Amino acid sequence: MEEEKKIRKIVVPGEEIDMEGKPGRGVFTENGKLYSSYLGIVESRSGYVNVIPLSGCYIPKKGDKVIGKIVDLAPMNWVVDINAPYYAPLHVNDVPWRVEFGDTGRFLSIGDVILAKVSNVNEMGQVWITLKEQGLRKLEGGHIIQISPSKVPRVIGKSGSMIQMLKDYTNCRIYVGQNGVIWISGSPEGMIKVIKAIRMIEKEAHTFGLTDRIKEFLERGDE
Amino acid sequence: MMGMKSDIKLIDDNGLRIDGRLPNQLRPIKMEVGVVKRANGSAYIEWGGNKIMAAVYGPREAYPKHVQESDRAIIRARYNMAAFSVDERKRPGPDRRSVELSKVISEALTSVVFVEKFPRTAIDVYIEVLQADAGTRVAGITAASLALAHAGIPMRDLVVGCAAGKVDGVVVLDLNKEEDNFGEADVPMAILPRTGEIALLQMDGDLTYDELTNAMEMAMDAAREIYKMEIETLKSAYRGDDNDN
Numbered sequence: 001m002e003e004e005k006k007i008r009k010i011v012v013p014g015e016e017i018d019m020e021g022k023p024g025r026g027v028f029t030e031n032g033k034l035y036s037s038y039l040g041i042v043e044s045r046s047g048y049v050n051v052i053p054l055s056g057c058y059i060p061k062k063g064d065k066v067i068g069k070i071v072d073l074a075p076m077n078w079v080v081d082i083n084a085p086y087y088a089p090l091h092v093n094d095v096p097w098r099v100e101f102g103d104t105g106r107f108l109s110i111g112d113v114i115l116a117k118v119s120n121v122n123e124m125g126q127v128w129i130t131l132k133e134q135g136l137r138k139l140e141g142g143h144i145i146q147i148s149p150s151k152v153p154r155v156i157g158k159s160g161s162m163i164q165m166l167k168d169y170t171n172c173r174i175y176v177g178q179n180g181v182i183w184i185s186g187s188p189e190g191m192i193k194v195i196k197a198i199r200m201i202e203k204e205a206h207t208f209g210l211t212d213r214i215k216e217f218l219e220r221g222d223e
Numbered sequence: 224m225m226g227m228k229s230d231i232k233l234i235d236d237n238g239l240r241i242d243g244r245l246p247n248q249l250r251p252i253k254m255e256v257g258v259v260k261r262a263n264g265s266a267y268i269e270w271g272g273n274k275i276m277a278a279v280y281g282p283r284e285a286y287p288k289h290v291q292e293s294d295r296a297i298i299r300a301r302y303n304m305a306a307f308s309v310d311e312r313k314r315p316g317p318d319r320r321s322v323e324l325s326k327v328i329s330e331a332l333t334s335v336v337f338v339e340k341f342p343r344t345a346i347d348v349y350i351e352v353l354q355a356d357a358g359t360r361v362a363g364i365t366a367a368s369l370a371l372a373h374a375g376i377p378m379r380d381l382v383v384g385c386a387a388g389k390v391d392g393v394v395v396l397d398l399n400k401e402e403d404n405f406g407e408a409d410v411p412m413a414i415l416p417r418t419g420e421i422a423l424l425q426m427d428g429d430l431t432y433d434e435l436t437n438a439m440e441m442a443m444d445a446a447r448e449i450y451k452m453e454i455e456t457l458k459s460a461y462r463g464d465d466n467d468n
Contacts, residue, residue: 010457010458010461010462012372012381012453012454012457012458013335013372013377013378013379013381014335014378014379014380014381014415014416014417015454016417026377028337028379035379035417037337037377037378037379038372038375038377038378039372039373039375039457040375053375053377054375054461055263055264055373055374055375056263056374056375056376057263057281057282057375085281085282085283085284085341085343085344086284086343086344087284123342124293124342124343125341125342125343125344148375150375206461
């Protein structure tokens with residue numbers, strides 16, 4: 001993503017965007033002119049002008065992989081906090097286990113963390129998530145940190161380059177949820193390093209040449 | 224206290240005000256964003272003698288459930304004055320004035336936020352007045368708008384608060400405490416600078432039609448200035464990161 005040709009210009013809500021193109025995400029039109037609706041960075045991609053917000057909450061999209069925390073139990077479902085404006089129910093039919101009515105607590109209890117997929121979102125903002133897919137599971141051990149969801153693409157990097165680099169240098173297992181929750185597991189030193197690197201990415205997400213600087217940071221190894 | 228009789232001369236023979244400003248001059252303003260770490264967005268503003276903190280939480284699911292709107296977010300602003308914010312200790316807690324201000328500020332902010340993007344949620348805006356020196360509601364709105372932008376909430380425009388009024392028979396901009404207490408009128412406004420729309424307009428005291436038009440005109444001009452400061456504050460918060468490397 002970072003090598004793509006674009007202008008890293010910061011705009012504020014209501015600021016006119018002097019660019020040609022169709023209104024994309026984070027952009028609205030008035031009298032044929034484009035305006036930003038976020039405090040963010042302007043980006044032009046395949047004919048659309050987008051504004052990537054610099055901060056903000058996660059808006060669930062169908063198909064996103066997210067990391068969530070169980071906050072409540074019910075006889076037929078769990079309630080999961082996925083860092084969105086709304087809690088997401090996880091129904092017993094959406095897990096790979098056979099759960100008796102009222103027996104949800106035996107499989108996942110409050111405070112457990114899961115890697116799940118958003119199976120559906122409706123216009124009222126209601127979200128459903130599922131665990132019934134390859135690779136989706138309960139996450140055990142490890143460490144969790146949160147970043148702004150708009151910076152997730154930078155942490156992953158162009159076709160996973162950034163995340164792969166972090167994994168290679170530190171031998172940690174890392175999962176990045178689209179909701180900005182990151183799960184890390186590995187040696188204590190490695191985890192500390194990954195967290196520092198991710199905080200650095202988060203802070204400098206809107207700058208150029210980030211991958212090189214992170215690489216340099218990982219190689220230095222002393223901090 | 225408006226319109227209290229006094230011997231104080233608020234405008235001197237040279238046409239200057241009690242603090243040496245011209246009739247159409249603002250007090251010095253200082254803004255900062257990102258001051259409250261645990262909030263989704265926050266801002267701090269110093270406007271003359273006013274010191275105000277604003278913090279935004281959400282959008283998050285609105286509780287109790289009956290306050291939810293199925294097609295949009297609700298904005299709950301809470302304007303609160305600290306007990307130590309004024310000369311004589313203010314009894315803490317909401318009173319008639321702060322409940323009213325919370326309501327009008329909520330409405331002003333609702334008009335700029337794309338509330339329909341977050342159905343069933345609430346966006347909480349806390350405005351804490353740490354030190355008051357007249358014009359706290361407009362400074363509060365300005366801070367709240369910065370905090371909303373900083374929280375990544377989609378908006379049509381930034382909001383700029385600005386007050387004008389009448390003192391010793393002269394229409395002046397941005398009243399200070401003495402002018403507010405002993406002057407003749409105070410007109411707080413919230414302006415959307417891009418379109419020039421008005422999100423809040425109140426008037427305390429009496430003005431003729433021409434005076435009111437004049438005062439609004441003055442506030443509009445000043446709003447453009449404050450708008451520039453807002454943009455600069457928001458942008459430099461991120462430009463600063465660049466320089467750190």
